Amino acid sequence: MKKTILVLLVAIGTMVSAAVGAKDVSLLNVSYDPTRELYKQINNAFAAQWKAQHGDSVTVQMSHGGSGKQARSVVEGLPADVVTLALAYDIDAIADRGLLAKDWQKRLPDNATPYTSTIVFLVRKGNPKGIKDWADLVRPGVQVVTPNPKSSGGARWNFLAAWGYALKQPGGSEDKARAYVKELYKHVPVLDTGARSATNTFAQRGIGDVLIAWENEALLAQRQLGADAVQIVVPSITILAEPPVAVVDSNVDKHGTRSVAQAYVQFLYSPQGQEIAAKNFYRPRSAEVAARYASQFPATHTFTLAELFGDWRQVQAKFFADGAIFDQLGVGS
């Protein structure tokens, strides 16, 4: 008995000393669903670069899930060093609890979004319903799949893209936008809880004629299903979706990982990071990298959230809070 305890103590001692000697740094990046492939590559590239520059090995652990749920986990104590979520609203919620500075979005270039995406349509092979633009989605007989904006960050971008389209038409107004969006949701047979499950409903279950989706999700779906199964239609105008990143101040200070966490989010803006983003179907901010991937990202008119709607707090209160516009549309009744 005594012997076992002794052996155990020695074993623990060796493990602790080994860990201290090797200077292994570990980061936790809490992200949303469709970034799995992206961050797998980013993490490897970043670890290689950090090792070359500092000699320490960095392991970046990932946690993926719905953006809102991930934000809640961080609020409730998931020790994230870095958060990379679908919308600024979710990081605002973390900042509201004092885990990072309220002006986090000003601390990195481009609204703290190193890559962007847009909202596009995925249609079935040969585009049998002739879908070209937003107006075609509300034609009789067209069924549209989009997740529920109350439970999905991606779906909120979809909603705002549709609203912005209607607003920007000649003679467009708030009332016309409301009427258009109300009509649009009448064409939705299933309101999935998240973006990935909506993609599955459209692609695997054969529901609907059009899927409104993130461009990166649509490109990924197309690659996996084959271009002969589905094709992408880019509408005349759409929203520039900006999924932001931030270092979680109080957690990196606790872990002593601030410098490496900072370098990690900076790396996303580097030529190499931008290249990896583009490869994973996110639109890079760097004009040079964007030029090289021009064929993958067709040009379209985009508007930003700030241009049409203000910030996410305002958007949430106006559109998606309980009793706000989305609830007033009376979807389903």
Next chain:
Amino acid sequence: MRRRVLPGFGLSLGYALVYVGLIVLLPLAALAWKATGIGFHGLLHLLAAPRTLAALRLSVGGAVIAALINAVVGLLVGWVLVRYRFPGRRLFDALVDLPFALPTAVAGIALTTLYAPNGWVGKWLEPLGIKVAYTPLGVFVAMVFVGFPFVVRTLQPVLSSMERDVEEAAESLGAQRWQTFFRVILPMLAPTLLTGFALALARAVGEYGSVIFIAGNIPMRSEIAPLLIVQKLEQFDYAGAAALGVAMLSLSLVLLVLVAVLQRWSNRWAERTA
């Protein structure tokens, strides 16, 4: 106090109380405490909203009907498994547990794949105008699936301990078959059947994982109450989510108390007929 065969009554009672307190009461207390944040007015407003009512109606109504069906079919399946010997019985018996063993999300995806308009079953129902996946009917199918083993598994031990000679006695005393069933067998089984019913019901009311994939999640039509809770959380509205949770819990409690009352009543019925 009378001497018991095994000692340690005080110690084991203490453990039992602490355990129940930690595992059951503590989370419930936390839930109730969170829910107070919404205030009485907020709660009334939340519960009176047509959308909340529709979701509760679907979750509770669907669960009651699903549990009723499971009670009837479960009785039949339990009877067959206990009373008859046939090839493949053990396999059949093991299959009953499948809904327990399957992760709920897997069950949901499997059911959706089956009943979607392009699925194995859905594709035959679609031309008949029957839509299962993404409708309230789909919610109901998933609820039947998850609740099924409860009735069979609670009934089985009682059925196998039930002496066959009771039925033979009834018959030899001149009872018709239906009389034997309704006046002899059913009264003996009723309390257990109700337990199974209550378990299946409780499971289906709060079921999220398997239902969410097959429900269309359209407000007022195919949106279940647990989804409303998830949506509240998505807006960081902890108090609202907890309040809905308390509301569902209270509804379940009322239902379970009703079942318990029925059970006592059926016990007396069984004694009287015996």
